[in-house]
Amino acid sequence: MTNFSIIAAVDQKLGLGKDGRLAWHLPEDLKYFHRITRTTEDPVLENAVIMGHRTWESLPPKARPLAGRINCVISTSSELDLPDGVLQFDSLDEALTALATSDRVEQVFVIGGATLYAEAILHPDLERIYLTRIEADYECDVFFPEKIPEDFEIVSATETMESDGLEYSMVVLEREVDHSKDQFFEFGHEDNGADAEN
Numbered sequence: 001m002t003n004f005s006i007i008a009a010v011d012q013k014l015g016l017g018k019d020g021r022l023a024w025h026l027p028e029d030l031k032y033f034h035r036i037t038r039t040t041e042d043p044v045l046e047n048a049v050i051m052g053h054r055t056w057e058s059l060p061p062k063a064r065p066l067a068g069r070i071n072c073v074i075s076t077s078s079e080l081d082l083p084d085g086v087l088q089f090d091s092l093d094e095a096l097t098a099l100a101t102s103d104r105v106e107q108v109f110v111i112g113g114a115t116l117y118a119e120a121i122l123h124p125d126l127e128r129i130y131l132t133r134i135e136a137d138y139e140c141d142v143f144f145p146e147k148i149p150e151d152f153e154i155v156s157a158t159e160t161m162e163s164d165g166l167e168y169s170m171v172v173l174e175r176e177v178d179h180s181k182d183q184f185f186e187f188g189h190e191d192n193g194a195d196a197e198n
Helices: 027-038 053-058 092-100 114-120
Strands: 004-010 015-017 046-052 069-074 087-089 105-110 126-134 147-149 152-157 161-163 166-175 184-186
Touching (some): 004 027, 004 114, 027 046, 027 166, 046 053, 046 092, 053 069, 092 105, 105 114
Parallel strands (some): 004 105, 046 069, 046 105
Antiparallel strands (some): 126 166, 147 184, 152 166, 161 166
16 A cells, blocks of 8 residues: 545534535635645656545536546445546555556545545554644534544644635644554544534
8 A cells, every 4th residue: 555645624623514515715725735736746647636425526517537636536336427537446445555556646645525534544554634724613514533643743834824814724744753553632623423424
């Protein structure tokens, strides 16, 4: 398998979205997502993005597949209708194994949804987390995992910024070389009682 990163945007309670859609509009975060997931050091290579089928379906039709990236959708459904070039895998591990053997891929990003984030954050090959934190409560119904393994540390963080009255910040966490997978720290949101979904 191959090392990979998570990239996500969350509200104050680690909410990811509501009613199958992103609950906010923050152009700066969309630009950040585009830059992080699309930029490669080798111009010949591409990055891959892995998402659950609900995340795929939540993308605006004109935005999917995400351009300039290898799009991978996790689903066991045989009825999922995907465009040519979009790859379908039964599981995260199957996708990571396949991408590890590709000579086209530079970096791999898990981009949602909640179920896939919950699995990915405990995966031993996760090496980095890009997290945009929005200082508002959108009463979301799907959430980012509350607990992150303690062997991750914050390596960069912006000051609080503002766009159209919306305050937000961006942090990057990386896995330490020496780590214990049995310890966790909490990002600090209240128990929401919601079920996660892709």
